[in-house]
Amino acid sequence: MSTTRHEGAYLVTGGAGAIGTAICERLVDMGLSVVVADANAQAAEDVAGRLKCDYVTVDLRDRASVDAAVETVVQEHSAIRGVVNCAGVTRLMDFFEISTEDWNWMMDINALGTMHVMQAVGSRMRDAGAGGSIVNVASIAGKGYRQTSNAAYAATKGAVLALTKVAAIQLAPFDIRVNAVCPGPTNSPLLNVHNTPEAQGRIAEMVEHVPLRRFSEPSDIAAAVAYLLMANAVTGQSMNVDGGLVFD
Incomplete structure (x- = not known):
């Protein structure tokens, strides 16, 4: 990580992925100090180098x-003003194919990982007394979207949505806002889990069910995230970015 110091940063987990990178790009364009967080060190360094930010x-x-x-980010930037929990994993599986190992893999990264970050960052925001904003990238899978990649993935995103709502109430006394963005099918590598020989035609079928007749782009998700990060009167909400697939 670089030694450049700024007054407050925005941390993006999964920041080297397609949607995460789009979010980082959007926040950098807004003039914010961004830290790319990812399990893939080289990918995180590459994105940060291109955007001239830290990782x-x-x-x-x-x-x-x-x-x-989180400690490294606080030391380098004095504080964390906001966090976007964008990291997530899945693969295409039939209901009866899901193993305990599959469940734990997805739950540990998608749900438990989100909780870890929220606790670590939230405690810093609480202690600093300046409030903050947390945006969790969930999915319409967590709301019952029938063409999701698998039931366990949907369960992890349902957990993220429940966590978002309860955390919004429990962190509100500290002026910490918690919201979620729920992407539908999005043009990113994660969508490729559907593009297997066994699932030919699945993506075309998915598009036909989208009222706007197109998939979302990573930049669409980034725009929603940026709004919720800065929407000072909004907390406990989940915003669908899915072309009209799901209505709450």
Whole structure:
């Protein structure tokens, strides 16, 4: 990580992925100090180098790794003003194919990892007394979208949505806002889990069910994240970015 100091940073987990990178780009364009966090050190360094911002490597499954990453960001930037929990994993599986190992892999990164970051960052925001903003990238899968990659992934995102709502209430006394963005099918490598020989035509079928007749782009998700990060009167909400697939 660089030694450049700024007054407050915005941490983006999964920041080297397609959606995470788009979020980092959007926040940098807004003039914010951004820290790219990712398990892939080289990918994080590459994104940070291109955007001229900082990066940290982190294993979201390991609370000690998360605490160390957050401590590094605070030391370099004095404070964390906001965090975007964008890291996530999945793969295409039938309901009866899901193993305990699959469940734990997705739950540990998608749900437990989000909780780790929220606790580590939230405690810093609380102690600093300046408030803050947390945006969790969930999914319409957590709201029952029928063409999700697998049921376990949907369960992890449902957990993120429940966590978002309860945390919004419990962190409100500290002026910490917590919201979620729920992408639908998005043109990113994660969508490729559907593009297997066994699932030919699945993506075309998915598009046909989108009212706007197109998938979202990573930049669409980034725009929603940026809004919720800065929306001072909004907390406990989940915003669908899915072309009209799901109505709450």
